[in-house]
Amino acid sequence: MKEENKDLNQSMPAFDLKMEVEKLLHDNNLNFCFECGKCSAVCPMLDFYGEYNYDRSPRGVVERLSLDPEKIDDESLWYCLTCQACTFFCPSGIDFQSFMTGLRELLLNNGFKKHAFFCSVCGNYFMPKKELEYIKKILDGRRSCDYLYVCPECRKKDYAEIFHRVAHWPKQSIKTA
Numbered sequence: 001m002k003e004e005n006k007d008l009n010q011s012m013p014a015f016d017l018k019m020e021v022e023k024l025l026h027d028n029n030l031n032f033c034f035e036c037g038k039c040s041a042v043c044p045m046l047d048f049y050g051e052y053n054y055d056r057s058p059r060g061v062v063e064r065l066s067l068d069p070e071k072i073d074d075e076s077l078w079y080c081l082t083c084q085a086c087t088f089f090c091p092s093g094i095d096f097q098s099f100m101t102g103l104r105e106l107l108l109n110n111g112f113k114k115h116a117f118f119c120s121v122c123g124n125y126f127m128p129k130k131e132l133e134y135i136k137k138i139l140d141g142r143r144s145c146d147y148l149y150v151c152p153e154c155r156k157k158d159y160a161e162i163f164h165r166v167a168h169w170p171k172q173s174i175k176t177a
Helices: 003-009 014-027 038-042 045-049 058-067 085-089 096-109 129-139 143-149 152-166
Strands: 116-118 125-128
Touching: 014 058, 014 096, 038 058, 038 085, 045 129, 058 096, 085 096, 096 116, 096 125, 116 129, 125 129, 129 143
Parallel strands: none
Antiparallel strands: 116 125
């Protein structure tokens, strides 16, 4: 049995998951969307990924999950950059970034991990795989690519340890978050 399938079998029942998605939709005011399209117009996904796909757009995600909140094991939910552009321009005050962050947390907690990337040091969720793939493509194998696999907290700790070693400070004085 694959690890992904094992995770799915241990997740919450579909009915509970559907209710959790509906709660996230409500809590982040997604029911106030009046389909003006400003979120999709300002979304940088086109520039970032090189193509526009309605299913991946903020409006497309809201529409699909509002109509069928059970279809959540979909890669299109992992394209959002959580940049807040859509939230900033939304005349209805929809907090799409918080919704996507909450949705991904719900997905991860219920075993939907195949579209997520995890820190190579601590193992915590770091970013969507699609986002990592794009950044790797842009960096094209440069040395800085090594840090792509490490979350900001682990990078900060590594930097602090190197800095203190270079400064010849005693190890017990190292304080990290």
